[in-house]
Amino acid sequence: MSSEKIPDIIIGRLPVYLRALQHLSDRGIQTTSSQELGGIVGISAAQIRKDISQFGEFGKQGTGYSIPFLIEKLSHILKVDRVWEVAIVGMGDVGHALANYNGFANRGFHVELVFDNDPGRIGTKVGDFEVHDAADMAERLKQHKIKVAMIAVPAASAQEVADQLVKAGVKAILNYAPTSLSVPEDVHVQYVDPVTHLQRMTYYL
C-alpha cells in the first residue's frame, strides 16, 4: 500500500463509509457487504469495493466485511484511531453549534479550546468551555499543540484568523466562513458553505 498515490476523491469517501459502519456497529451488526454499505451511503457497491481494495484485502468473497475490522482499518488509515484536540474560533451561532456538537466523540476529535474576540463573550461559558480571548490564541494553541481548528468567524475576519492559526502550527482548518482562504501548501482546508452544497443539488432539479 502506497498511501501517497491514493486520489483525494477516494480519501473523501472513506469518512462516509466509516460513519455508516459505525452506525451499523452501534446497532450491534457485525458484518456487512458492499451492497448494504452502498445502499446506506448512496454509492455503488462496485465503487465501494474498488475504494476499499486500494488499501488492502479487507473483505472476503461471499462473507463480506467484518465491521469491527473495517472500522479499525479505516480509522487507522484516516488517523482517527487517536484523538485530535481541536480549537474553535468564533462563538457565534455556528461556533456554539460546533462547541455543543456531540458527534466528535469516538470519531477522533475532542474540542479543547474555544476563542472569540468579543469582550462580551470572553470569559463566558459555552457548554463546558470557557471562551478564551482570541488575542492569546497563538500562545494557547502552541501550548496545547493543536493541529486542527475550525473557523466560525465572519467572512471578513476569516483570512486573518487563518493566518494566526497557521503561524501557531495548525495544519488542518475546517472553514465555516463563506470565503476562500490562502494557506501554505502543507496546510489543509475544507470548506463548509451551505450554498455550495445547495447549488450542487439545484443543478439536478
Add this chain to the structure above:
Amino acid sequence: MSSEKIPDIIIGRLPVYLRALQHLSDRGIQTTSSQELGGIVGISAAQIRKDISQFGEFGKQGTGYSIPFLIEKLSHILKVDRVWEVAIVGMGDVGHALANYNGFANRGFHVELVFDNDPGRIGTKVGDFEVHDAADMAERLKQHKIKVAMIAVPAASAQEVADQLVKAGVKAILNYAPTSLSVPEDVHVQYVDPVTHLQRMTYYL
C-alpha cells in the same frame, strides 16, 4: 452540451468557482484567468479550464474569462439564476445559524419557512422568521411549493423529517444531522458533517 453526461465531481466544483468569481466581482474586478481562479480555490488552472470547457467556450486565449459572463453562465448551469425558496427544519444552534446566515442572498436561495417541534420554540421568532409547528410542515411546504430544505434536527429524528419532506415534494435536502438518509432516487441529499471533513484532512497529517 449534454448536461446529462457531466460527472458529478465537476458539478461539485462549479459552486466553488462561482463563489470565487462573485468575490472577485464584489471587488470590482471584471476579468480573470484560470491561474488566478486556481490560486483562489486551490485547484489547478488546467483542471479549471477543463471543467469549464465542458459547458462551452467561455474564455478566450490570452484575455481569460469575463467575470460577469462566467458568473451568468455558471449561475444558469447551476440553476441559481433564479431564487429557490428554502425551508429549515430544526431551530437549535445549527438551525439558528442557518436562519441568520447572510450568505444566501444573491446566490440563488431565500429562506422562506422555519420549523421546530418544541412547543417552547413554536411561535417564537428566529431573526425575521416565525418558527412554525413541524406538525403542519407538509401542508405549508406544499402551499409554498418548497423544493429545497435543510435538516438541522438531532440524528434520531432526521430520517422521519426527511420522509415528511419527500412526501411534501422536496427534491433537495441539505442534511446537518450526523446520519445517512434514505430517500427516493429523484431526491438529492448532501451532508454537512464536520467530522467527515476533519477526517478527510487528518489522513494527510
